[in-house]
Amino acid sequence: MANTRDIKRRISSVESIGQITKAMEMVAAAKLRRAQASVIASRPYTFLQTQLVSRLQKAGLETSNQLLEPGNGPGAYIVIAGQRGLSGAYNANILRFAQQVVGSGQVIAVGRKAKDFFAKKGQQIIGEYRLKYEAPTYADAVNILKPLIGYFRDGIIGSLHLVYTEFISVLNHRPAVVQLLPITGAVDTADSESYIYEPSPEAVLERLLPRYLTALVFQGLLEAKASEYSAQRTAMKSATDNASEMIEQLTLSYNRARQTAITQEILEVVNGAQALEG
Amino acid sequence: MVIVQTLDGEMGVLPGHIPLVAPLDIGPMRIKTGEVERRAAINGGFIEVTGSRVIVLSEAAEMAEEIDVARAKSARQRAEARLEAQQAEIDFARAQAALKRALTRLKVAGHEG
Numbered sequence: 001m002a003n004t005r006d007i008k009r010r011i012s013s014v015e016s017i018g019q020i021t022k023a024m025e026m027v028a029a030a031k032l033r034r035a036q037a038s039v040i041a042s043r044p045y046t047f048l049q050t051q052l053v054s055r056l057q058k059a060g061l062e063t064s065n066q067l068l069e070p071g072n073g074p075g076a077y078i079v080i081a082g083q084r085g086l087s088g089a090y091n092a093n094i095l096r097f098a099q100q101v102v103g104s105g106q107v108i109a110v111g112r113k114a115k116d117f118f119a120k121k122g123q124q125i126i127g128e129y130r131l132k133y134e135a136p137t138y139a140d141a142v143n144i145l146k147p148l149i150g151y152f153r154d155g156i157i158g159s160l161h162l163v164y165t166e167f168i169s170v171l172n173h174r175p176a177v178v179q180l181l182p183i184t185g186a187v188d189t190a191d192s193e194s195y196i197y198e199p200s201p202e203a204v205l206e207r208l209l210p211r212y213l214t215a216l217v218f219q220g221l222l223e224a225k226a227s228e229y230s231a232q233r234t235a236m237k238s239a240t241d242n243a244s245e246m247i248e249q250l251t252l253s254y255n256r257a258r259q260t261a262i263t264q265e266i267l268e269v270v271n272g273a274q275a276l277e278g
Numbered sequence: 279m280v281i282v283q284t285l286d287g288e289m290g291v292l293p294g295h296i297p298l299v300a301p302l303d304i305g306p307m308r309i310k311t312g313e314v315e316r317r318a319a320i321n322g323g324f325i326e327v328t329g330s331r332v333i334v335l336s337e338a339a340e341m342a343e344e345i346d347v348a349r350a351k352s353a354r355q356r357a358e359a360r361l362e363a364q365q366a367e368i369d370f371a372r373a374q375a376a377l378k379r380a381l382t383r384l385k386v387a388g389h390e391g
Contacts, residue, residue, distance in 0.1 A: 048333055052326050056299065138337055195326075198300035199286055207301045208324060211337070 004261060007254040011247055018243030024086070025236035031134075032170070032229035038135060039167050039222045046219040053183065053212045056195065056205075065205040066153055067213075070182050073158035075105040076126060076151070078144065078180075078217065080164040080224040081114035083131050088235030090165070090228050091117075097175035098163045106157065110144060110221075126151075136225055141218035149210060152181050164220040165227035171234070173227035178220070180213050280332050281308040282325050291327055298327045304378045306386045307334065317342040319386040321379055345387040354380035 057068075079098045082091050091113045098114070099121070108127035109115035115128050129144050151157045160181035167173050197204045280291045283305025291298075302323045309316045323336030357377035360369065 045335065048326075049335055052299070052324070052333070052335065194297065196296060196298045198284060198289075198298060203285075204299050204301060204324075208299075211323070211335075 004254060004257045007250055007257060011250045011254065014243050014246050014250065018240055018247065021236045021239040021243060025233055025240055028229050028233035028236055032226065032233055035135060035222065035226035035229050036167070036170070039219075039226045042219055042222055046215045049212050049215045053208065056208075057184075065202070065209060067149070067181060067209045068183050068205075071152055071155060071158040073155050075159045075161065076108060076148065076157040077102045077105050077177075078108045078110060078127075078148070078160070078162045078220075079114045079118070080162070080220055081109075081111040081117070082228050083111045083113065085113070086235065087228050087232035088238075090231035090235075094163070094165050094175050094224075097177075101161070101163055101177050108144070108148065126157075131221070131225075136218070136221035138214070138218050141214045141221060145210070145214055145217055149181075149213065157181075162217060162220050164224045167223045167226040167230070170230050173223075173230060176223075178216060180216060183209060183212070279308075279310045280325075280334075281310075282320065282334065283307070284325070289325075291325075291332055294329060295327050297329065298325075300325050302334070302336065304375065305382055307339075317386045319345060319379075319383045321382075340383065340386075342386050342388070345383050347384065347387050350380050350383040350387065354384065 077098070079094070079102070081094050081098075085091065095114065095117045099117075102118075102123065106124045106126045107114075107118045108129070109118055109125055110129045111131055115125065118125055127144075127147065129140070131140060148157070148160055152160060159179070161177055161179050163175070163177045165173050166176040282289055282291070283303045284300045285303050286300070289300065302320055302325055304322050305320060307318045307320045309318070318339055318341045320334065320336050321338035323334060323339075326333040326335070353376060357373050357380055360373035361377065
């Protein structure tokens with residue numbers, strides 16, 4: 001049986017690990033709250049933006065825009081994963097899903113984990129974007145998309161999809177994929193109006209479509225971030241729980257070892273005394 | 279009534295307006311309900327009008343009471359300083375947009391000039 005000093009040392013190291021994971025859990029929980037609020041705040045904008053584009057398409061456009069036409073060229077996929085680990089199965093789940101979806105397509109990796117994963121697989125990475133660890137900004141979405149819209153217009157890529165983790169609730173998130181380019185009417189709208197376009201349908205689409213795409217990417221970034229924080233919180237919580245369970249067991253064996261040592265000492269004293277008497 | 283700043287100029291929308299979609303410029307928006315008027319600073323975007331409702335889609339917008347006047351003022355000073363420095367083309371366009379945003383916010387918040 002391990003001696004008491006070893007066990008004591010292990011208890012204190014498990015204790016300090018538990019303290020760290022507990023702190024990380026609290027940090028993730030605080031960030032999750034903020035991320036969750038921004039996901040929810042941003043949803044109506046994205047939804048209405050999507051609805052507007054769908055309605056315009058349904059109303060029948062007399063004009064066309066290159067972003068609505070199927071392109072020739074390989075498909076490309078924006079894959080959003082975490083910038084670092086310690087978030088349970090979050091990165092593994094999204095990357096496993098992404099690999100199936102992407103197939104032999106090209107990858108735009110958002111987050112270091114996505115880049116490392118596809119680089120190791122030897123997938124063709126045509127873009128790489130690092131997210132700052134805090135909340136994603138609208139500017140991030142603009143910067144990610146800008147070159148890609150150019151690639152699509154120039155025929156370098158034929159289609160573009162976004163692969164991200166959808167935040168359903170704190171305990172539930174799942175990998176999702178949406179098509180960005182060519183733009184298809186995403187939601188079905190019952191009412192279809194025929195609109196007047198000021199100043200012209202071409203001008204409206206030219207401004208509207210890139211904004212619509214940016215809104216989708218931004219929403220994807222926010223959803224992914226909230227999912228990541230919630231996965232991180234869950235992972236850290238179970239690590240903390242495991243640590244306290246381990247401490248309990250170690251304390252038990254520490255007490256047992258201490259008891260054994262005392263018994264041993266008493267036996268020795270008694271034996272010694274008997275030897276002297278005899 | 280909703281009054282917005284489209285790229286073509288100011289536009290007022292009354293109930294029952296024909297369905298319309300128009301891009302918005304950086305500028306103030308006014309919403310009049312009866313005697314009450316609310317103002318907001320709009321950082322570009324779109325207005326969509328259907329028979330019964332108006333949707334304004336903007337990446338950034340602030341109601342008058344939410345505007346941080348001190349921040350808007352310092353943004354205006356920064357933009358003006360950049361415009362005076364006159365560096366590359368692209369900086370110029372960006373600084374101009376920034377100045378417009380700051381002026382709009384100050385105007386909406388009621389701190390003109």
